[in-house]
Amino acid sequence: MIFDTHAHYDDEAFDEDREELIESLRKANISKVVNIGANLSGSRASVALADKYDFFYAAVGVHPDDAAEVNDEGIAVLRELAQNKKVRAIGEIGLDYYWNKENSAIQKEAFARQIELAKELSLPIVIHSRDAAKDTLDIMKECDAKKAGGVMHCFSYSPEIAKEVTDMGFYIGVGGVITFKNGRKLRESVEAVPLERIVLETDCPYLAPDPFRGKRNCSLYLKYVIKAIADIKNVDIEKVMEVTYNNALKMYKIES
Ligand code: NI
Numbered sequence: 141m142i143f144d145t146h147a148h149y150d151d152e153a154f155d156e157d158r159e160e161l162i163e164s165l166r167k168a169n170i171s172k173v174v175n176i177g178a179n180l181s182g183s184r185a186s187v188a189l190a191d192k193y194d195f196f197y198a199a200v201g202v203h204p205d206d207a208a209e210v211n212d213e214g215i216a217v218l219r220e221l222a223q224n225k226k227v228r229a230i231g232e233i234g235l236d237y238y239w240n241k242e243n244s245a246i247q248k249e250a251f252a253r254q255i256e257l258a259k260e261l262s263l264p265i266v267i268h269s270r271d272a273a274k275d276t277l278d279i280m281k282e283c284d285a286k287k288a289g290g291v292m293h294c295f296s297y298s299p300e301i302a303k304e305v306t307d308m309g310f311y312i313g314v315g316g317v318i319t320f321k322n323g324r325k326l327r328e329s330v331e332a333v334p335l336e337r338i339v340l341e342t343d344c345p346y347l348a349p350d351p352f353r354g355k356r357n358c359s360l361y362l363k364y365v366i367k368a369i370a371d372i373k374n375v376d377i378e379k380v381m382e383v384t385y386n387n388a389l390k391m392y393k394i395e396s
Pocket of ligand 1: 176232343
């Protein structure tokens with residue numbers, strides 16, 4: 141059984157064949173998927189997918205790109221959406237200085253407000269953090285994000301930061317990047333943390349693993365990620381599937 145902890149099946153890249161593709165996942169041992177909201181409309185779409193498919197769950201939140209949506213009204217929308225039982229996290233939320241550093245103050249405030257919301261609702265958080273390790277960790281500490289728990293998705297930092305994040309009780313999300321030639325840092329981080337702190341993710345339609353790099357990603361390709369983790373950890377693929385599956389259940393508080 142495979143758990144895709146981070147997918148965007150609401151993305152327009154799936155408009156042509158969404159239903160057939162999602163139906164095909166079940167047969168391919170993809171037992172659970174969490175569809176992640178990247179903004180308010182994506183959060184609504186994630187909840188709609190979770191309502192439609194029994195093996196889908198949702199996270200609602202606003203990505204740093206859309207941080208301006210996180211005002212009183214935006215928070216009220218997220219709080220309302222989170223009343224749905226299939227909403228299992230607040231995300232994706234965080235900081236992205238790779239694409240945009242000029243609005244870092246707005247990003248930080250949006251991140252902090254959504255951590256507070258997660259704590260209020262007793263939900264874990266799905267963190268997006270790119271080129272912003274220090275500020276991300278600072279805010280996690282200031283807001284006592286440990287109380288919420290969750291995952292640093294598409295983990296891209298050093299083994300030292302992986303250790304700090306997992307010591308706080310968080311998981312690291314590992315996807316297609318682990319198969320890339322330039323994915324060495326991620327492979328080192330995966331080596332450095334126990335398998336019990338790793339969850340699988342696609343971030344589809346983005347970040348398809350080799351040999352599909354650059355193509356549209358989907359949960360069917362997680363087998364390449366699983367193989368790469370198994371090789372690094374020197375365990376068999378069944379072990380990687382089992383442990384990461386249980387990690388994800390625990391993280392999102394889903395009963396098997
Ligand atoms: Ni994402």
